[in-house]
Amino acid sequence: MRFKIILPLLALASVLLAAETNQPAPVPSAPAAQIQRGKYLVENVAMCATCHTPRTEQGDYDRTQWLQGNLLDFKPDHLMPFAAVAPPIAGMPGYNDAQALKFLETGIDLTGKPAMYPMPQFRFNHDDALAVLAYLRSLKR
Numbered sequence: 622m623r624f625k626i627i628l629p630l631l632a633l634a635s636v637l638l639a640a641e642t643n644q645p646a647p648v649p650s651a652p653a654a655q656i657q658r659g660k661y662l663v664e665n666v667a668m669c670a671t672c673h674t675p676r677t678e679q680g681d682y683d684r685t686q687w688l689q690g691n692l693l694d695f696k697p698d699h700l701m702p703f704a705a706v707a708p709p710i711a712g713m714p715g716y717n718d719a720q721a722l723k724f725l726e727t728g729i730d731l732t733g734k735p736a737m738y739p740m741p742q743f744r745f746n747h748d749d750a751l752a753v754l755a756y757l758r759s760l761k762r
C-alpha cells in the first residue's frame with residue numbers, strides 16, 4: 622500500500638531532478654568578491670536601476686522593487702523606436718548563462734538583435750559580464 626504512494630513520488634522526484642540538472646549551470650557558487658564587484662558595476666557604474674527599478678513619490682529608488690522592472694517615466698520627444706517598459710532583471714530570468722554573457726558583452730539579446738532603445742548596448746569585458754551576471758543571479762526575482 623505504502624509503495625503505491627512512495628514509488629510514483631520517487632519517480633516524480635527523479636524526473637524533477639533530471640530536469641533541474643539539464644538546466645545550464647547557473648552561477649550560484651560565485652565567490653562573494655565577484656558578486657560584490659557585479660553589485661558595484663550594476664549600482665554605481667552601469668546604473669541599471671535608472672530604468673529597471675521603479676521610484677517612490679520622493680523620486681528615490683523603491684528598494685523593495687530593486688531591479689524588478691519598471692514602466693519608464695520618460696520618453697523621446699520625437700517619433701523613434703522606443704521601449705517604454707524595462708523588464709525585471711533580478712535573477713536574470715529567461716536567459717541562461719551563455720545567453721546572458723553574450724547579451725552583456727555584445728548587446729545582442731535572445732532574438733539575435735540588440736534590445737530596443739533606451740536599453741544601452743553594453744560591451745562589458747568577460748570578467749565584468751561574469752560579475753554582473755553573478756550579482757543579478759544572487760537577487761530574488
Ligand code: HEC
Binds near residue numbers: 673736
Ligand atoms: C536607460 C535605461 C536602461 C538602463 C540604464 C538599463 N536598461 Fe536594460 N532595458 C531597458 C529597456 C527599456 C529595456 C526593454 C528593451 C526592449 O524591450 O527591447 C531593457 C531590457 C533589458 C533586458 C532584456 C533584453 C532583451 O531584449 O531580452 C536586460 C537583460 C537588461 N535590460 C539588462 C540591463 C542591465 C544588466 C543593465 C545595467 C548593466 C541595464 N539593463 C540598464 C532600459 C535600460
